[in-house]
Amino acid sequence: MARRTVKVNVGKGYEVIIENGILKNCGSIVKNTVGKNRAAVITDSNVTKLYLDTVLESLKNVGIEYEYFVFEAGEKSKNISTLSDILEFLAEKKFVRSDTIIALGGGVTGDMAGFASAVYLRGIKFIQIPTTLLAAVDSSVGGKTAIDLSAGKNLAGAFKQPEAVICDPETLSTLPENEFANGMAETIKYGILFSEELFETFEKEPTADNLCEMIEKCVAFKGRTVENDEFDNGERKLLNLGHTIGHAIEKCSNFAITHGHAVAAGTAMIARAGEALGLTEKGTAARAEYMLKKYSLPTDSDYSVEDLTAAALSDKKRAGDKITLVVPVKIGECILKNEPVEALKKYIELGKEK
Ligand code: NAD
Ligand code: GLY
Numbered sequence: 001m002a003r004r005t006v007k008v009n010v011g012k013g014y015e016v017i018i019e020n021g022i023l024k025n026c027g028s029i030v031k032n033t034v035g036k037n038r039a040a041v042i043t044d045s046n047v048t049k050l051y052l053d054t055v056l057e058s059l060k061n062v063g064i065e066y067e068y069f070v071f072e073a074g075e076k077s078k079n080i081s082t083l084s085d086i087l088e089f090l091a092e093k094k095f096v097r098s099d100t101i102i103a104l105g106g107g108v109t110g111d112m113a114g115f116a117s118a119v120y121l122r123g124i125k126f127i128q129i130p131t132t133l134l135a136a137v138d139s140s141v142g143g144k145t146a147i148d149l150s151a152g153k154n155l156a157g158a159f160k161q162p163e164a165v166i167c168d169p170e171t172l173s174t175l176p177e178n179e180f181a182n183g184m185a186e187t188i189k190y191g192i193l194f195s196e197e198l199f200e201t202f203e204k205e206p207t208a209d210n211l212c213e214m215i216e217k218c219v220a221f222k223g224r225t226v227e228n229d230e231f232d233n234g235e236r237k238l239l240n241l242g243h244t245i246g247h248a249i250e251k252c253s254n255f256a257i258t259h260g261h262a263v264a265a266g267t268a269m270i271a272r273a274g275e276a277l278g279l280t281e282k283g284t285a286a287r288a289e290y291m292l293k294k295y296s297l298p299t300d301s302d303y304s305v306e307d308l309t310a311a312a313l314s315d316k317k318r319a320g321d322k323i324t325l326v327v328p329v330k331i332g333e334c335i336l337k338n339e340p341v342e343a344l345k346k347y348i349e350l351g352k353e354k
Contacts, residue, residue, distance in 0.1 A: 004216040008141060008161075008223040010230050016141055016165040016219045018212050023051060023168040026129060027058035033164045034100045034125050039066045040090055042113035043104040044073035047131055050174055055104055055129065067093045071112075075255060078108045078148050080156070086116045100125045100163070106132035106179075107139035107259075111157070114145030118158035128162045131171040133183020134260060137190065137218035138239075140165045142226040152314070153247070159231060165219075169211040177296070180206075182260025184295040189241050189267060190218040192288060196332035202291050237336055241326040242267030245301075245348060248311035252303040264297035269351030274327045276350040279337070281330040288331070300353040309345045 003019040017029060030039065039059055043052055048070045059066045069089045071077045090101075103113035103126060110128050117126035128140035146157025172180065184202075191199025198217050204210055222239065229236040246266030249257055271288045274280030289299045301308065313323075323344055325337045339347075 004212055006216060006219045006223055008219075009227050010143065011161050014162055014164050016167065016223070018136075018167045018169065018215050018219070020170045020208050020212060021168060022166060023054050023129070023171060024058055026055055026166050026168075027060070027062040027064055029164060029166050030059065030100065030102065030127060031062045031064060033127065035098075036062070036064055038095060038099040039064050039102050040093065040095055040099065041066055041068040041102045041104055042071075042086060042109060042116070043068065044071055044077070044106075044109055046073040047105040047109070051104060051131060051171060055102070067095075073108075075108055075148070078112050078146075080147060080149070083112060083116060083147050086112065087120055090116065090120050095120070095124065097121045097124050100127060102127050102129060103140075103162075104129045104131065106130070106135045110135050110140050111144070111146050111154070114143070114160050114162070115147055115157055118145055118160035123160070125163045126160070128165045130165065130167050132175060133172055133180055133215075134186050135183075136167050136169065136172070136215045137183060138186045138222065140167070141219050141222050142236075143230070144232075153250075167215060167219075169208060169215060172211065173208075178258070181295050181297055182258050185242075185260035185264040185267070185292070185297050187214060187218055188288070188291050188295070188297075189239075189263065190221050191291075192267065192271075192328055192331055193238055193241055193326075193334050194221045194332060196330075199287075199291065199331050202294070234336075237324055238326055238334055240324075241328070241334055242270060244312050244323065244325055244344075245269050245308060245351065248308045248348075249301045249303065251311040251314070252301075252307050261298055264292045265299060265301050268292055268299035269301070270325065270347065271328050271351075272353070273347040273349075273351040274329075277347075279335075280328050284328050284330050288328070305345060305349050305352065308348050312344055312348070313341060 006016040130136040130140035143161035146154035149155040242263040246263035249262040271285035
């Protein structure tokens with residue numbers, strides 16, 4: 001299947017290149033994008049075993065000198081200590097501002113390597129090579145980078161757009177089922193947000209070819225949204241569909257419930273609440289639930305209304321006494337509702353399965 005390219009026109013603009021098998025040729029894309037300067041490949045302990053050699057070989061083939069840094073896989077590594085290790089590594093290996101960081105991995109790698117690229121020498125270039133579905137459809141595009149603090153997720157970070165995103169959907173074939181489902185939660189989100197036609201394609205079993213198409217469509221929607229609102233002051237907040245309740249579920253579970261699974265439950269809950277409040281077309285929640293369940297994703301939470309409300313209100317997206325909720329109007333269209341914080345409890349109550 002041919003290469004698919006999505007242009008994201010933010011800053012000087014960059015391309016998201018999607019092609020099965022592209023990983024073994026990533027060196028030539030890196031060289032065409034940023035030249036033959038040195039590369040620092042940042043990756044995690046799982047991805048190292050699967051894809052690091054292919055990437056290093058490809059860089060070597062085009063004459064790019066490299067160093068690599070491996071951290072322990074998982075969200076628990078997305079912290080100031082690993083970031084500090086990465087920065088020390090870059091300095092020790094004498095990387096300069098014309099060099100490039102390559103983030104090879106999922107959202108944890110991309111967020112952390114991206115943040116390192118934003119602050120090392122006050123900013124050096126970086127390229128994303130996503131290897132999870134979540135990173136392919138969402139986190140590798142749009143320039144949000146961050147680490148977690150003890151007080152919560154993604155509390156320190158920067159907006160830093162990549163120079164390019166190189167996505168090889170074949171790498172998704174090694175994802176554990178649970179991780180693929182996590183990515184499907186964010187993928188289904190794009191259908192509910194922007195396109196009933198895209199939503200309906202999730203009926204088909206994901207194959208190598210339709211995965212490329214699905215990623216291309218999601219990235220195109222994300223790209224347009226980020227072009228209109230790079231710094232998350234308005235329209236970009238739509239991308240948080242299911243996230244207010246989802247973050248509360250993650251928090252209540254002490255992060256034992258993963259992001260995608262929590263967002264899936266949050267999405268179904270806000271759709272049910274929307275219907276109960278007359279904001280959402282009848283039948284929307286059932287369609288969302290059906291699609292989420294198809295990918296073994298949850299559509300409800302066992303935590304109490306009180307616990308979920310308290311956790312949601314400590315969410316960083318709360319601004320003073322108002323909270324911005326993303327509510328589906330129907331499949332393919334959502335709105336931002338600015339509500340007094342007291343209203344959140346009602347949404348959660350109405351969102352629970354009866
Ligand atoms: P992750 O990076 O931890 O990857 C999940 C697991 O899959 C890890 O164990 C990883 O080692 C493994 N893995 C990665 N690629 C693999 C492959 N091809 N085959 C087998 N295993 C593989 O997590 P994630 O779900 O990709 O991303 C979650 C993170 O993304 C969270 O920290 C979240 O906050 C962040 N995020 C950021 C944005 C953004 O816009 N920046 C958007 C959504 C989520
Ligand atoms: N993942 C949400 C955003 O990029 O804004």
